[in-house]
Amino acid sequence: MSSAGENTYDVIVLGGGSTGENVADIVVKGGLSAVIVEAELVGGDCSYWACIPSKALLRGPEVLGEARAVRGAKEAVTGQLDVQETLARRSWFTGDGDDAGQVKWVEGAGIALVRGTGRFDGEKTVVVTGTDGTETRLTARHAVAVCTGSSAAIPPIDGLREISPWTPREAxxxxxxxxxxxxxxxxxxxxxxxxxYAALGSTVTVIEMADRLLPPFEPKAGEAVAASLKDKGVDVRTGVAVTAARREDGEVVITTDSGEVRGDEVLVAVGRRARTTEIGVEAFGLEPGRYLEVDESLQVKGVPWMYAVGDVNGRKLLTHMGKYQARQAGAAIVARARGEEVSLADWSPFVATADHVATPSVVFTDPQVATVGRTAAEAEKAGLGHRVVEYEIGWTAGASLFADGYQGTAIAVVDPDREVLLGVTLIGPAVGEMIHTATVAIVGEVPLSRLWHAVPSFPTMSEIWLRLLETYRG
Incomplete structure (x- = not known):
């Protein structure tokens, strides 16, 4: 192997996904120099294989569903979803696998980029091996941020790996x-x-080991999504375990504890694993293949110059939370480089407090499921006093105008002693655009008495917040 030289930067960022890009951007804006090391596409999974393409695939069916839910509009819908145009729109959003636009942004932000696979070779030192075998040695003055993310987990089921199943990337x-x-x-x-895929024309079977879909969410969320999928012709099997897999005469055959399921392809969507196997963390007493344990400022425990940001620390495997962690970690790196004190107190600009109590997420199913904070079960497990308040979103004027026969539920988990929200779950069409209101209320610990003065516009679905307060008050 030949050497392309040795370079020194204030911060080395391993991984050029959205998390790594944000860490590098924050530290450069703070006056430090940064280099991103990326072996695949700059922009990472979210841009090319996850959030962006999946939502592009889902948006067309969602629009058709919204039109068909309104009399006068549904009569104008005379055709079906155009599958090839849907796939083409997805490909447009992903740039057909070309990251030139992301690279241009990186360069314009004053961030250096080294293509290749990075591996630690001593304290604050990374050796990058390019596709041509050339090695570049990088040294950091202050920190190395590991932002290598996660990859799909393939469970140890007999024959499953051998049949080359789809992961979310292929899907x-x-x-x-x-x-x-x-x-x-x-x-x-x-x-x-x-x-x-049900909208794209596939015959779909879903197999879930738990007794309901979306197990971590409020039970009504999984129930609503299961009912909708069944209405679309999806075979939903819960409480079923997969025991083996094989290919037979061109078919995929999945063996479960309740019989066989046959298909043309199988998608394995059972979780993620940390991408820490090949980066050399064992040299610092860390276990390869495991999530890296961090403190509140995303500093790796026991290795003060190393930060693990985003999926790689296993805290919250969501793009927006990875970006949030990147902002917090970047601020901490800059402050420490300047010799400033970094507070680890709750809601400090250097810590990822929202990871614990105020993580929002949206599931872009039909109906959508939007959630933030704790579920009732999580509040119970944490020993928190709580009261659950529910209201049918379709009873609001805004929802009934949005869709004829609107079906949806709002669930609020309230701390009755402090009278603040602990968590909110919204189930129904287009609820994803309303969840940030609850996020602000939970982060700010806004008392319900104050929320009474946050008057929702009429007639919008945001009226649900008033109805939840009225229900709580009784």
Whole structure:
């Protein structure tokens, strides 16, 4: 192998996904120099294989559903979803796998970029091996931020790995839609892809080991999504375990504890694993293949110059939370480089407090599921006093105008002693655009007495906040 030289920067960022880009951007804006090391596409999974392409696949069916839910508009819908145009729109959003636009942004932000696979070679030192075998040695003055993310987990099921199953990457980048798709896993990815592929024309089967879909969410969320998928012709099987897999005469055969399921392809959507196997963390007493344990400022425990940001620390595997962590970690890196004190107190500009109590997420199924904070079960487990308040969103004027026969539920988990929101779940069409209101209320610990003065515009679905308060007050 030849050497392309040695370079020194204030901060080395391993991984050029959205998290790594944000860490580098923050530290450069803080007056430090930064280099991103990326072996694949700059922009990472979110841009090319996850959030962006999956939502592009889901948006067309969602628009058609909204039009068909309004009399006068539904009569104008005379055709079906155009599958090839839907796939083409998805490809446009991902740049057909070309990251030139992201690279241009990186360069314009004053961030250096080194293409290749990075591996630690001593304290604050990384050796990057390019595709041509050339090695570049990088040294950091202050910090190395590990932002290598996560990859799809393939469980140790007999024969599963051997049949080359789809992961979310294949599901979102497909060129041809399979006639039959078996999805193993009924979490967020499984439910979203079941929604998308049913609309694209596949016959879909979802297999989930838990007794309901979307297990971590409020039970009504999984129940609503399961009912909708069944209405779309999806075979939803909960409480079922996969025991083996094989290919037979061109078919995928999935063996479960309640019989066989056959399809043309199988998507495995059962979780993620940390991308820490090949980066050399064992040299610092860390275990390869495991999530890196961090303190509140995302500093790796026991290795003060190393930060683990985003999926790689296993705290909250969501793009927006990775970006949030990047902002907090970047601020901490800059402050420490200047010799300033970094407070680890709650809601400090250097800590990821929202990871624990105020993480929002949206599941882009039909209906959508939007949630932030704690569920009732999580509040119970944490030993928090709580009261659950529910209201049918369709009873508001805004929802009834949005869609004829609107079906949806709002669930609020309230701390009755402090009278603040602990968590909110919204289930229904277009609820994802309303969840940030609850996020602000939870982060700010806004008393319900003050929320009475946050008057929702009429007639909008935001009227649900007033109805929840009225229900709580009784």
């Amino acid at each position: 979102t980048s497909v060129k041809e839609v399979p006639g039959r798709l078996v999805i193993v896993g009924g979490g967020v990815v499984g439910c979203e892809m079941a929604t998308a």
